[in-house]
Amino acid sequence: MSFTLRPATPADAEAISAIHINARQQAYADLMSPRALSLMARGVTPRMWAARLRHPKGRGMVAVEHGVVIGFVYVSPSQEGLPGVGDLEALHVDPAHQGTGVGGRLLDAGLEVLARQGLSTFVLWVLEGNERAIRFYLKRGWRPDGQRVHDIGGDFLRFVLAGAQVP
Numbered sequence: 001m002s003f004t005l006r007p008a009t010p011a012d013a014e015a016i017s018a019i020h021i022n023a024r025q026q027a028y029a030d031l032m033s034p035r036a037l038s039l040m041a042r043g044v045t046p047r048m049w050a051a052r053l054r055h056p057k058g059r060g061m062v063a064v065e066h067g068v069v070i071g072f073v074y075v076s077p078s079q080e081g082l083p084g085v086g087d088l089e090a091l092h093v094d095p096a097h098q099g100t101g102v103g104g105r106l107l108d109a110g111l112e113v114l115a116r117q118g119l120s121t122f123v124l125w126v127l128e129g130n131e132r133a134i135r136f137y138l139k140r141g142w143r144p145d146g147q148r149v150h151d152i153g154g155d156f157l158r159f160v161l162a163g164a165q166v167p
Helices: 010-028 034-042 046-054 102-116 131-139
Strands: 004-007 059-065 068-077 085-093 121-127 143-151 154-162
Touching: 004 102, 010 034, 010 046, 010 059, 010 068, 010 085, 059 102, 068 102, 085 102, 121 131, 131 154
Parallel strands: 085 121
Antiparallel strands: 004 059, 059 068, 068 085, 121 154, 143 154
């Protein structure tokens, strides 16, 4: 599989929004009610993504194959204002391209962006029961820290990667 990574722009918002919804619906289908999935999807719009991609503190990267966006990552300094901490806010790959290395490359690119900002500890949230995502992050050195939050019909677990060497 041949794909490239590049910074995301507001022009990518429609593709990012579609991947965000499709990837979540596939990953969460057995973990959340249809109502919760529908509520979650309502908040994911091209307009929302265009605004996020214009935000001065957040950064997005997209994976592109033959001119088509097939995955994305979005990172920012800590939403809680924690010094030295960066948030991996979103990482989604089109379901047809999952398991091909796209997610790993996007993750590395997102962490590199945060590291260039001087951040050395990274945080993300994973829906409890999303075993594929949990295995993905555990394999890459992330560890759950025991914090959880209940949001839109599901429990999310916090994972932390501290002091990691970014590729």
